[in-house]
Amino acid sequence: MGMTMSQKILAAHAGLDSVSPGQLIEASVDMVLANDVTAPVSVVEFEKAGLESVFDKDKVAFVMDHFTPNKDIKAAEQCKLVRQFACRKEITHFYDVGEMGVEHALLPEKGLVAPGELVIGADSHTCTYGALGAFSTGMGSTDIAYGIAAGRTWLKVPSALKFVLKGKPRGWVSGKDVILHIIGLIGVDGALYKSMEFTGEGIAHLSIDDRFTIANMAIEAGAKNGIFPVDDVTMEYVGGRVDRQFTVYSADDDAEYDAVYEIDLGALEPTVAFPHLPENTYEVKSAPHVEIDQVVIGSCTNGRLSDLRIAAQVMKGKKVKKGVRVIVIPATQQIWLEAMKEGLFDIFVNAGAVVSTPTCGPCLGGHMGILAKGERAVATTNRNFVGRMGHPQSEVYLASPAVAAASAIAGYITTPDQL
16 A cells, blocks of 8 residues: 555655555654743753753754743743753753744744644644645644654554646635635544645646645644645745755555545635634625724734735735734744845835734734733734633634735725725
């Protein structure tokens, strides 16, 4: 029996000729990741177990991004704990205020992930790196502590779903609309502990940022990972960033999938996910009318430069609706600088928005935009669970940067074409 792309990567890292769904393996890892929320738990478990050595100081990354700049004493203490551990163990890739960015935008930008690699992270959206043809997945902090010490992890080999993407997206349709459509189609548990493997000629019409967005939200369908084939778009992105040898894997022609879905990109419309699950999707043009209080443009899902450019394109020369708060959060320092140099900040500020330092901030109800009781936000983030951005009786609507920006101008959920 042939193997899927994910299964080939896992077999190689386990030192096996082949693997099959459901098989338990122990595999070597190429990068271990944690942040200021999850790393403290890993550090405590590491030390509680009497572990002393980090397997490779160049293959561990700590990114202080969730509650930084620190929002309170507890956040400051968490970062201090990780900072001191990183200093003692001489961790190469420790990113704090002034250097950090939202972790899943920062690691690819820094060339810390390459095609064919196996990456584990103490954050569920570690699956983002599948956009580069890597097998990447989230794990608990205790598993990450072992990964930091041993450079190995255990995994159950996932079966796979195949998504054949055809055609070319129209108008304001982006990777966010693609993945919201898919989650609406299969549900939040439709890919439970499976690989979501994307293929088809339509991939050529998706930018690397579209792919990051789609892979990022694979976990919102319950997937173990999401993964894209490596093509010219991938190689252009990693060129100049990745300075080491890597292996490109592709699925066998006779690989088996639990199900195959065909998605016509040209038929998709701008899409929004209503509270309180990412599967609760509507095409914006036919969605119920919803007036909003806040818009957040950023996060590991949609805080990249192309996302900010799209939002600025929609907002240029316009004003945010009175009473709507708009928070724009570039995902990394580099993106922040490039957006500033391009004049995007001028557009946002003149429209009535604010621009934040890189942070996860409001995405997880951390800081920089917490919602009060009864408030509604359109966000380019990845989750809209009850209380995700603040009060349990607030509401989060997930959308693309184009829809978020248009909604900021209108004061209700809409598309740029409807302004």
